[in-house]
Amino acid sequence: MLSEFDLIKQYFVQDYSSDSRFALGIGDDCALLNPSTGMQLAISSDMLVSGRHFFPDAEAIGLGHKSLAVNLSDLAAMGAKPLAFTLALSLPEANPAWLAGFSQGLLDLARQHQCRLIGGDTTKGPLNICITIFGELPPASALRRDAAQVGDDIWISGNLGDARLALASYCEEIALSEEDHLQAASRMHRPTPRIALGMALRGIANAALDISDGLIGDLGHILERSHVGASLDVDGLPAGPILEKQTQEKRREFTLNGGDDYELCFTAPSDQREAIIAAGLASQTAVTRVGIIEAEIGLRLRDMNGETINLSLNSFDHFTTP
Numbered sequence: 001m002l003s004e005f006d007l008i009k010q011y012f013v014q015d016y017s018s019d020s021r022f023a024l025g026i027g028d029d030c031a032l033l034n035p036s037t038g039m040q041l042a043i044s045s046d047m048l049v050s051g052r053h054f055f056p057d058a059e060a061i062g063l064g065h066k067s068l069a070v071n072l073s074d075l076a077a078m079g080a081k082p083l084a085f086t087l088a089l090s091l092p093e094a095n096p097a098w099l100a101g102f103s104q105g106l107l108d109l110a111r112q113h114q115c116r117l118i119g120g121d122t123t124k125g126p127l128n129i130c131i132t133i134f135g136e137l138p139p140a141s142a143l144r145r146d147a148a149q150v151g152d153d154i155w156i157s158g159n160l161g162d163a164r165l166a167l168a169s170y171c172e173e174i175a176l177s178e179e180d181h182l183q184a185a186s187r188m189h190r191p192t193p194r195i196a197l198g199m200a201l202r203g204i205a206n207a208a209l210d211i212s213d214g215l216i217g218d219l220g221h222i223l224e225r226s227h228v229g230a231s232l233d234v235d236g237l238p239a240g241p242i243l244e245k246q247t248q249e250k251r252r253e254f255t256l257n258g259g260d261d262y263e264l265c266f267t268a269p270s271d272q273r274e275a276i277i278a279a280g281l282a283s284q285t286a287v288t289r290v291g292i293i294e295a296e297i298g299l300r301l302r303d304m305n306g307e308t309i310n311l312s313l314n315s316f317d318h319f320t321t322p
Helices: 004-011 060-078 096-112 162-170 178-189 195-200 215-226 248-257 270-282
Strands: 022-024 040-049 081-091 116-124 128-137 153-157 207-211 229-233 263-268 287-294 298-302
Touching: 004 096, 004 116, 040 060, 060 081, 060 096, 060 128, 060 178, 060 195, 060 207, 081 195, 096 116, 153 270, 162 178, 162 248, 195 270, 207 215, 215 229, 215 248, 215 263, 215 298, 263 270, 270 287
Parallel strands: 081 116, 229 298
Antiparallel strands: 040 128, 081 128, 153 263, 153 287, 207 263, 229 287
16 A cells, blocks of 8 residues: 555656756655746645535546646736646545546646646545646736726637536536537546736736636626726627537526636737737637726626627536535
8 A cells, every 4th residue: 555655756756856946846844946036926726626626536637637727727817937836635545546647637737838746745535636836927917807907808718618518418407419528528627728828918918817617707806806897798709619509598608607618818908909819829729809898897798789688697606606
């Protein structure tokens, strides 16, 4: 049976010797980082709990990927470059097959973004994954939630709703073909953090966040923090390719309120449209203009003809959502 320290050594220890950003990694009471000169640190934490954020029998390799991806998405929303992360892992048992898959999914994504695992903790208990991630960016360049300006365009990266559609399929709310289910489920289990786009938007966009709990609720955070309102083109929201096949009702519901998309929602002055399109092309990420920031407080939903529509939707909340 694996001990705690054998588990860490076998599945999670990496070689830092060729990277000057890390003076000390896993194996001591603290890790030691060397951020680039003159840069600010961006720090975020996310916890994933079995039965709440993922199915108890979720594939280990996909769960490793998603655990880090949702944290990388927070860095992307601030325009930060990934640096390092810590992992706190509670496990019912030290299962070698599960650990091999989980660590592969986790560390493969970490290598793609040159983001090192530098420490953390392991213990026995219900399956629970907590990651704290560190990024860096120049001072005064962060894409904050409180910086939206009246007249800004509202943009969305990628597309929305397929992850929520996959959940509906798992729960037998909607019947999908096996092929469509697998394609939608890939968005749910292996989201793509928009790091390159987030960095490219520094100095172009005003405010940003990542869409984790549903667009209505997450955009609402920008509106609240920036003391502004908005109009949103509901039928212009970029639906995922599988959701695009569904009814208008489902497209509206899942693009507005799906959650688990991990795309960026950001605002920018109208004179930056060409720069934003160029940033999308440079980062190989689709970007879609979907609304406008307004002085009147509140969020107004409009259809393809510009008419106001009323939809009763509530984004995910960890304490009020069943």
